[in-house]
Amino acid sequence: MRxxxxxxxxxxxxxxxxxxxxxxxxxxxxxxxxxxxxxxxLPFGKVISSNIxxxxxxxxxxxxxxxNRQVAALLxxxxxxxxxxxxxxxxxxxxAKQLHEEIGSIGAYSHSQGAAMIRRHVADFIAERDGxxxxxxxxxxxxxxxxxxxxxxxxxxxxxxxxxxxxxPQYPLYTATLAAxxxxxxxxxxxxxxxxxxxxxxxxxxxxxxRKDGIDVKALVIINPGNPTGALLDEPTMEKVVHLCxxxxxxxxADEVYQSNLHSRHTHPFISFKQVVRQMGSQVPxxxxxxxxxxxxxxxxxxxxxFECANIGEDVIALMYKMVSVGLCPPLSGQIGVDCMVxxxxxxxxxxxxxxxETNETHAVLAARTKIMAERLNKLPGASCVxxxxxxxxxxxxxxxxxxxxxxxxxxxxxxxxxxxxxxDETGICVVPGSGFGQKEGQNHYRLTCLCxxxxxxxxxxxxxxxxxxxxxxxL
Amino acid sequence: MRxxxxxxxxxxxxxxxxxxxxxxxxxxxxxxxxxxxxxxxLPFGKVISSNIxxxxxxxxxxxxxxxNRQVAALLxxxxxxxxxxxxxxxxxxxxAKQLHEEIGSIGAYSHSQGAAMIRRHVADFIAERDGxxxxxxxxxxxxxxxxxxxxxxxxxxxxxxxxxxxxxPQYPLYTATLAAxxxxxxxxxxxxxxxxxxxxxxxxxxxxxxRKDGIDVKALVIINPGNPTGALLDEPTMEKVVHLCxxxxxxxxADEVYQSNLHSRHTHPFISFKQVVRQMGSQVPxxxxxxxxxxxxxxxxxxxxxFECANIGEDVIALMYKMVSVGLCPPLSGQIGVDCMVxxxxxxxxxxxxxxxETNETHAVLAARTKIMAERLNKLPGASCVxxxxxxxxxxxxxxxxxxxxxxxxxxxxxxxxxxxxxxDETGICVVPGSGFGQKEGQNHYRLTCLCxxxxxxxxxxxxxxxxxxxxxxxL
Numbered sequence: 001m002r003x004x005x006x007x008x009x010x011x012x013x014x015x016x017x018x019x020x021x022x023x024x025x026x027x028x029x030x031x032x033x034x035x036x037x038x039x040x041x042l043p044f045g046k047v048i049s050s051n052i053x054x055x056x057x058x059x060x061x062x063x064x065x066x067x068n069r070q071v072a073a074l075l076x077x078x079x080x081x082x083x084x085x086x087x088x089x090x091x092x093x094x095x096a097k098q099l100h101e102e103i104g105s106i107g108a109y110s111h112s113q114g115a116a117m118i119r120r121h122v123a124d125f126i127a128e129r130d131g132x133x134x135x136x137x138x139x140x141x142x143x144x145x146x147x148x149x150x151x152x153x154x155x156x157x158x159x160x161x162x163x164x165x166x167x168x169p170q171y172p173l174y175t176a177t178l179a180a181x182x183x184x185x186x187x188x189x190x191x192x193x194x195x196x197x198x199x200x201x202x203x204x205x206x207x208x209x210x211r212k213d214g215i216d217v218k219a220l221v222i223i224n225p226g227n228p229t230g231a232l233l234d235e236p237t238m239e240k241v242v243h244l245c246x247x248x249x250x251x252x253x254a255d256e257v258y259q260s261n262l263h264s265r266h267t268h269p270f271i272s273f274k275q276v277v278r279q280m281g282s283q284v285p286x287x288x289x290x291x292x293x294x295x296x297x298x299x300x301x302x303x304x305x306x307f308e309c310a311n312i313g314e315d316v317i318a319l320m321y322k323m324v325s326v327g328l329c330p331p332l333s334g335q336i337g338v339d340c341m342v343x344x345x346x347x348x349x350x351x352x353x354x355x356x357x358e359t360n361e362t363h364a365v366l367a368a369r370t371k372i373m374a375e376r377l378n379k380l381p382g383a384s385c386v387x388x389x390x391x392x393x394x395x396x397x398x399x400x401x402x403x404x405x406x407x408x409x410x411x412x413x414x415x416x417x418x419x420x421x422x423x424x425d426e427t428g429i430c431v432v433p434g435s436g437f438g439q440k441e442g443q444n445h446y447r448l449t450c451l452c453x454x455x456x457x458x459x460x461x462x463x464x465x466x467x468x469x470x471x472x473x474x475x476l
Numbered sequence: 477m478r479x480x481x482x483x484x485x486x487x488x489x490x491x492x493x494x495x496x497x498x499x500x501x502x503x504x505x506x507x508x509x510x511x512x513x514x515x516x517x518l519p520f521g522k523v524i525s526s527n528i529x530x531x532x533x534x535x536x537x538x539x540x541x542x543x544n545r546q547v548a549a550l551l552x553x554x555x556x557x558x559x560x561x562x563x564x565x566x567x568x569x570x571x572a573k574q575l576h577e578e579i580g581s582i583g584a585y586s587h588s589q590g591a592a593m594i595r596r597h598v599a600d601f602i603a604e605r606d607g608x609x610x611x612x613x614x615x616x617x618x619x620x621x622x623x624x625x626x627x628x629x630x631x632x633x634x635x636x637x638x639x640x641x642x643x644x645p646q647y648p649l650y651t652a653t654l655a656a657x658x659x660x661x662x663x664x665x666x667x668x669x670x671x672x673x674x675x676x677x678x679x680x681x682x683x684x685x686x687r688k689d690g691i692d693v694k695a696l697v698i699i700n701p702g703n704p705t706g707a708l709l710d711e712p713t714m715e716k717v718v719h720l721c722x723x724x725x726x727x728x729x730a731d732e733v734y735q736s737n738l739h740s741r742h743t744h745p746f747i748s749f750k751q752v753v754r755q756m757g758s759q760v761p762x763x764x765x766x767x768x769x770x771x772x773x774x775x776x777x778x779x780x781x782x783f784e785c786a787n788i789g790e791d792v793i794a795l796m797y798k799m800v801s802v803g804l805c806p807p808l809s810g811q812i813g814v815d816c817m818v819x820x821x822x823x824x825x826x827x828x829x830x831x832x833x834e835t836n837e838t839h840a841v842l843a844a845r846t847k848i849m850a851e852r853l854n855k856l857p858g859a860s861c862v863x864x865x866x867x868x869x870x871x872x873x874x875x876x877x878x879x880x881x882x883x884x885x886x887x888x889x890x891x892x893x894x895x896x897x898x899x900x901d902e903t904g905i906c907v908v909p910g911s912g913f914g915q916k917e918g919q920n921h922y923r924l925t926c927l928c929x930x931x932x933x934x935x936x937x938x939x940x941x942x943x944x945x946x947x948x949x950x951x952l
Binding site: 055084143323 | 480481482484485486487489490492494497498501505528530531532533534537540542545546548549550552553556559560563580581582583584585586587588619620622623626630631632633634649652653656657694727761769773774775776777778779787788789791792795798799801802803804805806807808809810
């Protein structure tokens with residue numbers, strides 16, 4: 001029999017590319033397995049997965065926030081509140097009891113949009129953040145932000161001529177999902193010379209070009225703060241973006257999952273697109289995504305997040321509900337994580353001092369590490385790096401020697417992928433080459449997370465490798 | 477501006493129907509909200525959501541298995557093992573420690589196929605169940621079985637001429653997902669007169685008809701034990717089904733999520749398609765789905781499950797890996813749930829006696845309830861019901877009076893949907909009309925779960941309503 005063959009499967013899926021977990025990540029896993037053997041022969045002792053913003057992964061071990069985990073433990077086994085009452089702060093017990101009374105068992109399906117009470121809390125959080133009301137019926141809890149993005153792209157791509165504007169560099173979820181649903185990615189470039197600024201004029205040029213090519217431009221993706229760039233949009237730019245969407249009748253998809261990851265958040269706070277849209281009195285349809293995987297919670301494994309719809313009709317909301325109902329409901333563990341994120345302990349609560357200490361420490365460590373890493377990367381010959389104001393990443397640019405570019409060509413790889421593979425093989429550090437995020441022709445970058453245990457060991461290894469690589473290919 | 481309008485969205489999604497959470501379920505939610513007010517004026521005191529196999533939902537409250545929840549609580553907050561050591565059995569502490577050491581934080585992304593150790597345990601479980609080895613690299617942990625089914629249908633539908641054979645009646649996940657990916661559902665009817673038996677000859681007729689219609693038949697879905705029917709396939713039928721798949725070169729999708737829900741499991745045990753395929757030495761590509769949402773665990777809210785691939789090439793496995801990697805990983809809470817399901821406590825373990833008691837009770841209650849409900853439904857005029865040997869449901873057939881059929885027509889509803897809406901409005905019991913699962917022209921059924929707190933109150937209300945309905949429309 002013929003069996004199940006690649007060429008008989010959905011051809012769109014063959015075009016999907018997702019570099020964050022691609023060839024390099026697979027090789028990193030192989031190294032990790034090999035390290036468990038005695039005679040592994042590898043020139044490093046551990047693999048550091050800097051390819052993915054996964055703060056709590058083994059070896060990085062960003063501690064989870066104790067409050068969140070205490071609430072979760074009590075919801076897993078409510079009898080603990082009686083069996084070990086002294087193990088839990090009083091506000092944790094009260095919070096868990098309230099959630100349990102409203103939701104019931106976390107082993108039960110919830111409402112397909114997520115538990116009603118948690119959606120009300122998300123709406124309260126948004127209203128307080130923005131100064132404008134939020135409707136719990138227009139909020140969908142999701143299994144991480146990715147699930148929401150996938151739903152929206154699935155809905156918006158109505159024909160192979162449907163296109164969605166995406167920033168370059170971008171988080172490859174967007175191109176991967178567009179490929180899966182046979183939509184057209186419409187790139188607009190962020191400006192590295194201006195700290196990866198978003199240019200409304202460049203977006204407009206991309207729209208005009210797409211229309212000339214016969215593409216129906218459905219939506220604009222903005223990642224703010226940026227991934228992989230960390231860049232934060234300013235309010236005038238955001239207003240221009242909203243105007244553009246109005247003028248060209250396109251939906252605004254605001255990926256705001258790094259909204260709490262801002263290293264100067266007291267002087268340069270996050271402003272949501274929801275706030276800007278409301279301030280302007282705009283009718284532009286907006287979907288904003290948030291997640292518990294990033295921020296200081298870093299709870300990737302729970303798969304929790306939400307999206308909020310603004311200026312979207314009830315018939316479209318009903319379609320969204322129908323689609324999520326086929327998947328039954330988002331994981332309750334993620335939903336509980338969302339509740340803890342939007343309702344942290346308040347001053348006066350028993351848990352507050354520890355919560356404050358833990359979140360402050362995580363913020364401080366990440367900011368310091370990002371700064372020192374950018375500084376040191378900038379000192380390397382052939383490397384330059386915008387000092388990222390947010391998110392979890394740096395996205396250094398490489399000026400690689402001609403001989404390295406030629407060697408990469410002969411190996412059938414993009415030059416930055418060639419560089420990244422050698423980095424992995426020599427140091428155990430796994431990064432994602434810029435070719436995975438998109439970049440201008442002839443440029444080379446890589447994305448690395450600013451999550452690592454010892455910055456000195458980590459950056460030291462990066463520096464040593466870089467200098468060796470440059471020397472090897474005649475770049476010094 | 478035009479904004480976001482239904483007619484600009486992916487037209488395939490408009491055709492998706494998922495009755496389990498459709499009009500009736502939405503109305504049930506409205507009743508539930510109304511019941512919270514003092515002057516609700518409804519003729520019942522609570523809503524019973526018999527539309528969905530959700531054992532732990534509020535009001536049904538099938539207790540979760542304590543062992544599973546203790547392990548989960550310790551993984552949420554590992555410090556508990558020190559803080560409250562006496563609250564946990566020793567084997568629970570050891571199990572949680574082992575999982576924690578291998579996986580690390582459950583707030584971290586795992587491997588996109590699921591944690592390697594848990595996949596090894598699933599493979600051990602399968603090997604022990606079937607007597608044939610299982611490869612952990614061909615197992616994908618998923619967020620419930622639905623996520624796996626959706627991935628497979630997405631992969632298999634390569635054009636709008638691709639079709640998949642589905643049983644009628646079926647669980648509407650299949651038609652919903654096929655509609656979303658623009659595939660063709662190819663119905664084959666189960667035989668109600670023979671206790672909902674699967675007829676290989678009827679499947680073959682459906683294949684021949686589809687081919688005549690120019691449809692590329694990609695796969696055959698078998699739900700065993702059946703949903704909504706509960707029927708269990710016998711081994712000779714399974715062998716014929718495998719032969720059919722070989723002969724017609726189609727993939728076998730075995731939905732086996734109710735494999736532990738068999739009321740006579742000691743005399744009529746579950747046999748997996750994996751076992752039959754291996755016994756026959758068949759090369760038919762097989763994907764088998766399992767879940768923690770059903771069985772005696774009933775952990776729907778965790779979103780945990782897995783699928784196993786057999787006779788599927790490494791290139792197709794790599795494509796599956798790529799696709800799941802875009803969604804990052806299944807929820808760790810569900811993965812831990814899978815580990816507990818495939819590695820329950822063993823005789824001699826401290827947790828074993830309680831685990832045994834809890835699982836036996838849940839099995840016994842479900843079997844007894846199913847039996848008594850079927851008996852009493854069969855005594856009603858105009859109702860008949862196969863005594864389901866498994867799953868969580870009954871699927872009674874209704875012979876409705878002509879006047880009821882006419883009244884339904886005038887209300888613009890299918891007769892069984894008309895019946896079900898009145899049942900909900902009079903008793904608060906929410907069921908799913910047979911039109912949501914598929915049935916022969918002119919027939920009427922409904923699916924109800926055998927999950928309920930007091931069987932007397934529940935069946936009593938069903939009986940009273942039914943007799944009143946029949947009398948109202950001249951059927952008595």
